Amino acid sequence: AVKIKEGSFIIPPSIQTNLEARKVFEELVSQSIKAYNKLIELGIPIEDARFVIPQAIETKIVVTMNARELLHFFGLRLCRKAQWEIRQLAEKMLESLIKIAPNVFKYAGPRCWDYGYCPEGDEQCFREMIKRKKS
Template identity: 45%
Template sequence: PPAIAADSEAEQLFRQQMEQLRQAYQVLCGMVHREDARYLLPNACETKLVFTMNARSLHNFFVTRCCNRAQWEIRLLAETIYQEVKRVAPNLFASAGPACVSQGVCPEGEMTCGEIADVLEKFRKM
């Protein structure tokens, strides 16, 4: 994560712990099914995703996951997917994006990021 990468001491500790967990996981895989050994892995481990969505589901996904309030990793994934579908089907996704882009208003109320103008500009350029 960016916050850990920005602090060399935190990054070193993070990498050491991840390596220890990786080694323990390898040992467990030799003892039990991989599906069970996987419970040892932290949330921060890489996961391969395969999923399908129709255009309607993608629009909804972008509303919630392209928002600045979304967790950075899922937001990065959502923005990457957004750029791809916008390239392939620009007319279908012309109004897609976080709520402030697609609906013209932020539904977060007091929890808003307060950066609507920046978000609108960012998605206009994508």
């Protein structure tokens, strides 16, 4: 059985900076972790017990992508409209990859940089869009 440790969760920045909201958030996540662990102790299958786990629980993942897939991923996830957590991950990944393969990843960025316009329509962030020349 997989036990979840107390404190193994992510607090969104908007909650992190609001003391009252943070207290509510931490109490609720803590209760969910205790409920999950208790259900496991009671013999409930993990796949059923996990229904009480909030999205904030830290997750470890391993992904495999080739350069084309990475460039596509960066186009989607470096967009300002992408969820903050996946955008931060994409930024860190790109930072590392530029050091390893600068010729491949030097032009990686949100799709608007390549398109010259925002494909998000009404959801656009109004970032200055740069039509970049690839040399």
